[in-house]
Amino acid sequence: MAIELKAYPDLCHGCGNCVVACPVNALRSSEIAGGKGPTDEVEVIMVVEDGAINIKNSDLCGKCGTCVESCPVDAIRLEESE
Amino acid sequence: MISTHGDPMPKHIVSGLKYLAAVNLTKQGHTQKEVAKRLGINRSTVSHYLNGRNLSMRSIEIAKVITELCPRDFLLLTYALIQDIDKTKTIVKSCQKRKFKASVKNSCIGCGICIDSCLMKAIKLDELKAKIDSKWCCGCLICVEMCPTNSIEIEEVEY
Amino acid sequence: METTEVIEEGGNITVERAGEETRKLLFNNGLCAACGLCEEICPVEAIETNPTGAMIRTEQETSKITIDEGKCVLCGMCSSICPFQALDLQIDGTSIKEIPGYPQLIKSAEIDENECINCKACETACPQDAITITRELPKRKDLVTGEIEIDKDTCIYCGICEEMCPADAIEITHEEPTSINPVIASDINVDEDKCVHCGICKRVCPVDAIMQVCRICPYGEYEIELEPEITGTSYIDPELCVNCGWCQEICPVDAAKVTKPFEGELILDEEKCQGCETCVMVCPCNVLSFPKPEKVGDKPEKLHKDETFCIYCGACERSCPVDAITVKRKSINYTPTKSKAWQNAFESLTK
Numbered sequence: 184m185a186i187e188l189k190a191y192p193d194l195c196h197g198c199g200n201c202v203v204a205c206p207v208n209a210l211r212s213s214e215i216a217g218g219k220g221p222t223d224e225v226e227v228i229m230v231v232e233d234g235a236i237n238i239k240n241s242d243l244c245g246k247c248g249t250c251v252e253s254c255p256v257d258a259i260r261l262e263e264s265e
Numbered sequence: 266m267i268s269t270h271g272d273p274m275p276k277h278i279v280s281g282l283k284y285l286a287a288v289n290l291t292k293q294g295h296t297q298k299e300v301a302k303r304l305g306i307n308r309s310t311v312s313h314y315l316n317g318r319n320l321s322m323r324s325i326e327i328a329k330v331i332t333e334l335c336p337r338d339f340l341l342l343t344y345a346l347i348q349d350i351d352k353t354k355t356i357v358k359s360c361q362k363r364k365f366k367a368s369v370k371n372s373c374i375g376c377g378i379c380i381d382s383c384l385m386k387a388i389k390l391d392e393l394k395a396k397i398d399s400k401w402c403c404g405c406l407i408c409v410e411m412c413p414t415n416s417i418e419i420e421e422v423e424y
Numbered sequence: 425m426e427t428t429e430v431i432e433e434g435g436n437i438t439v440e441r442a443g444e445e446t447r448k449l450l451f452n453n454g455l456c457a458a459c460g461l462c463e464e465i466c467p468v469e470a471i472e473t474n475p476t477g478a479m480i481r482t483e484q485e486t487s488k489i490t491i492d493e494g495k496c497v498l499c500g501m502c503s504s505i506c507p508f509q510a511l512d513l514q515i516d517g518t519s520i521k522e523i524p525g526y527p528q529l530i531k532s533a534e535i536d537e538n539e540c541i542n543c544k545a546c547e548t549a550c551p552q553d554a555i556t557i558t559r560e561l562p563k564r565k566d567l568v569t570g571e572i573e574i575d576k577d578t579c580i581y582c583g584i585c586e587e588m589c590p591a592d593a594i595e596i597t598h599e600e601p602t603s604i605n606p607v608i609a610s611d612i613n614v615d616e617d618k619c620v621h622c623g624i625c626k627r628v629c630p631v632d633a634i635m636q637v638c639r640i641c642p643y644g645e646y647e648i649e650l651e652p653e654i655t656g657t658s659y660i661d662p663e664l665c666v667n668c669g670w671c672q673e674i675c676p677v678d679a680a681k682v683t684k685p686f687e688g689e690l691i692l693d694e695e696k697c698q699g700c701e702t703c704v705m706v707c708p709c710n711v712l713s714f715p716k717p718e719k720v721g722d723k724p725e726k727l728h729k730d731e732t733f734c735i736y737c738g739a740c741e742r743s744c745p746v747d748a749i750t751v752k753r754k755s756i757n758y759t760p761t762k763s764k765a766w767q768n769a770f771e772s773l774t775k
Binding site for chain 3: 184186204205206207209210216244245246247248249251252260261262263
């Protein structure tokens with residue numbers, strides 16, 4: 184029962200706050216550090232695709248909770264996975 | 266007391282073990298009264314044992330086999346039969362021919378698991394380290410297996 | 425002889441083994457900072473600490489640590505190392521903190537009652553709300569002296585003195601005028617417990633209805649206690665205190681003294697840091713903060729630290745998702761123990 188990053192795309196508004204707030208994303212992509220969604224091929228933890236959040240590389244996640252706090256609709260969470 | 270069918274009941278095996286213990290304790294210099302107290306039997310029974318009476322030869326044979334089992338089996342079987350720690354200790358100690366030397370390494374963390382698992386009550390904690398009284402160690406190796414840090418060493422000693 | 429574990433709803437855990445002694449390990453989830461020291465020291469790898477950032481920043485129902493009862497042997501090392509009092513091993517009902525032979529962290533936080541002036545700076549600054557200061561203040565009327573009287577026949581109940589009184593000491597009983605009782609007020613009184621004899625009411629009264637004189641300048645030294653004593657108590661809750669040293673640093677009269685269990689170094693990598701604030705929120709000692717630029721265009725350091733308050737618990741390092749923090753523990757102060765295994769365990773936490 185470990186704590187993992189989980190997305191709820193049905194709740195997501197696609198605002199991208201989590202993508203931009205994530206420090207791991209910002210460290211890897213200077214576009215994200217500058218405050219916009221990535222346009223290049225840099226591997227980041229999650230991106231907005233087709234209007235909803237999509238977790239691409241959860242193994243990079245340090246479980247700091249910054250994205251969780253930035254989400255206005257509780258569409259991305261750190262919770263126990265069974 | 267003596268079964269006509271040839272298969273002794275558990276209590277007959279127990280009396281076989283107590284007979285062997287009584288003989289060995291007497292050889293070690295204990296009085297009949299002391300022997301009786303330690304084994305939980307009447308002094309007159311001790312006297313009968315030593316004079317070769319009130320015995321079933323089958324019981325004694327089986328008891329002898331038990332005392333020669335590997336130490337863990339001897340210990341666990343005796344305890345299963347007698348259900349009393351002090352009497353088990355007495356029987357195992359007096360009937361076991363083998364001698365052991367137990368030592369505890371500095372990797373011991375003082376968790377006390379060995380103390381809880383030792384049926385011979387041979388282990389105590391001193392300043393966060395286990396101390397084993399080799400006199401009482403029967404070589405069953407249960408503590409060695411239970412120790413979470415592999416800190417116990419038991420050697421059989423030639424005598 | 426079985427080891428059992430009970431996890432309560434608030435996240436508290438009890439692990440117990442009843443053998444020759446009854447050993448009980450008690451975990452208090454509320455006090456835990458998810459620093460990971462217990463996990464590091466455990467000789468049988470029975471403890472896992474959940475991700476520090478997630479446990480402190482987000483709502484979690486689970487406990488901050490998990491203890492595997494199949495592995496835990498209730499040795500007590502975790503209890504001895506925890507700087508937050510979150511773990512306690514009890515043997516036959518007595519905590520190992522009270523059993524000689526078990527090493528204790530050497531740490532303290534004390535307020536000298538003789539030096540303390542009950543200013544409450546420490547209570548305000550304490551990051552764990554561990555300090556309670558009470559104080560008994562003198563009565564206002566014991567610190568002023570004077571005379572005041574309002575002539576109720578001259579008074580026109582204009583209410584100007586009531587409005588202007590800085591001590592809210594004047595009260596007028598206002599009335600609704602009726603034809604049978606055509607008055608706007610029926611009474612005026614001065615509460616002499618509140619009055620400070622400033623004289624504003626006398627000076628502002630349009631009909632000179634107030635007689636007031638302050639006696640503090642001519643007669644103060646005869647009539648009042650010029651240096652009143654402020655008494656009180658100070659208490660540091662030993663369960664909550666983490667020995668960060670805020671009280672020691674902030675106390676204006678050096679009445680608070682703190683000794684810390686760990687010494688070390690805190691290293692921040694400004695290049696890696698993305699300013700996510702996780703470490704700031706996770707730190708139990710308010711060591712870290714984001715500085716504000718003094719003027720427009722200034723570029724201050726990204727993340728500010730003051731190691732004066734640091735206890736080198738490592739929670740920040742553990743929580744940083746980009747490995748921008750390194751905590752180097754140089755020494756641990758603990759009471760002597762004869763056990764080599766315990767000495768090695770403690771020393772293994774230092775570099």
